Amino acid sequence: MIIALILLVAVLVSTYFLFNAYYPSFGGEVNKERQTKYATSAQFDNGKFVNIHRVNMNKGFSETLAMARKFFFEKVENGRPKHDLAVQKIDSSNIADYASPTRFVWFGHSSFLIQMNHKNILLDPMFGEVPAPLPFLGGKRFSAELPIEIRKLPKIDAVIISHDHYDHLDYESISLLKDKVGTFYTPLGVGVHLETWGVLKENIVEMDWWQETTFDDLQFVCTPARHFSGRKFSNGQSTLWSSWVIKSATENIFFSGDSGYDSHFKAIGDKYGPFDFAMMECGQYNKMWPDIHMFPEETAQAGMDLKAKRIMPIHWGAFKLALHPWTDPVQRVTKKAKELNLPIITPQIGNAFLLQDQNIDNQDWWR
Incomplete structure (x- = not known):
């Protein structure tokens, strides 16, 4: 009996380590060679990436268990739509043949297609089901x-x-996309996942905060965020997280990625603002993790800090990853933006809208 128990434990432990090492969705591991390279970054400290103002991500077992219990078993009124959300469809020829002013298509959550200067750019293309x-x-x-x-x-x-969490970096989506993508731009370390999934190293550009690069006639800037990273228990904070600036000769766009509210928004606004348009994280917040996700009122204030002429709430409308009603983010941020006299747009998922449009359809489609 003892021998059988020992064998069972050995099999379970072996299975765990094999699963942990080889299940493709987990991605890659940042090795010592990469860590040595990242050691020059001001955000890298003692083998981990850190925020400007430190955030304690080392939750104890009891805290983690309590959070998991709340998330999986606590009923949230209106936590999900009662029916599947309708989306506006767009066909491939409409995209391929488009050659007009800057246009956006929101896929829900934080995923966008931007058509700008005759280029197709995807932001955080998480197209998976879960x-x-x-x-x-x-x-x-x-x-x-x-x-x-x-x-x-x-x-x-x-x-x-923006970072390597599952709601922003999806294995199946990257697997289907990789052969039709020119270049991937990521914060430091995130390229290890792409390489593991078959993306050629020469097609990946990793960047640190405040680093700038040119992409033909566009400029991309990797800018700070207040968040964390990791795709399994063993590799937390091994890769960097970020926001992004996308700039042409005539237009200036900001993409927040995931972030708690902090002074970096003002710093970005002072250095690269004002912005014509800012896609701002607004969803999946909770008082248990206030440092890593903004409350809607903070989202509106961050838009002001950035000197944004207009904002759009993102990180909502696709998944339930917190304990608030699914429409709470858009309702609260709309109210606060109105108080701050900050223009806000809330297009339906799939609605192709132009950056220069002054009258984007802002109907309360979620109702």
Whole structure:
């Protein structure tokens, strides 16, 4: 009996380590060679990436268990839409043949297609059904369809990724996209996942905060965020997280990625603002993790700090990753933006809108 128990434990332990090492969705591991390279970064300290103002991500077992219990078992009124959300569809020829002013298509959550200066750019292309390494660990997307399926997308010139969490970096989406993408732009370390999934190293550009690069006639800037990283228990904070500035000769755009509210928004606004348009994290917040996700009122204030002429709330409308009603983010940020006299847009998922449009359809579609 003792021998049988020992064998069972050995099998379970071996299975865990094999799963941990080889399950593809987990991505890659930052090795010592990469860590040595990242040691020159001001954000890298003692083998981990850190925020400007430190955030304690080392939750104890009891805290983690309490959070998990709340998330999986606490009923949230209106936590999900009662029916699948309708999305506006867009076809591949519409995208491939487009050659007009800067245009955006929101896929829900933080995923966008930007068509700018005759280029197709994807932001955080998470097109999967569940934002988790295993389907049973997360709830399904609020919409049964996407504005366009990955396989129907034309050539993508650039993909910009904010960090390596499952709701922003999806293994299946990258696997389907990689052969039609020119260049991937990521914060430090995130390229290790892409390489593990078959993206050529020469097609990946990793950047530190405040680093700038040119992409033909566009400028990309990797800017700070207040968040964390990791795709499994053993590799937390091994890769960097960021926001992004996307700039042409005539237009200036900001993408927040995931971030708690902090002084970096003002610093970015002072250095690179004002912004014509800012896509701002607004969803999946809770008083248990106030440092890593903004409350809607903070989202509006961050837009002011950035000197944004207009903001759009993102990180909502696709997944339930917190304990608030699914419409709470958009309702609260709209109210606060109105108080601050900050223009805000809330287009429906799939609605292709132009940056220069003054009258974007702001109907309360979520109602």
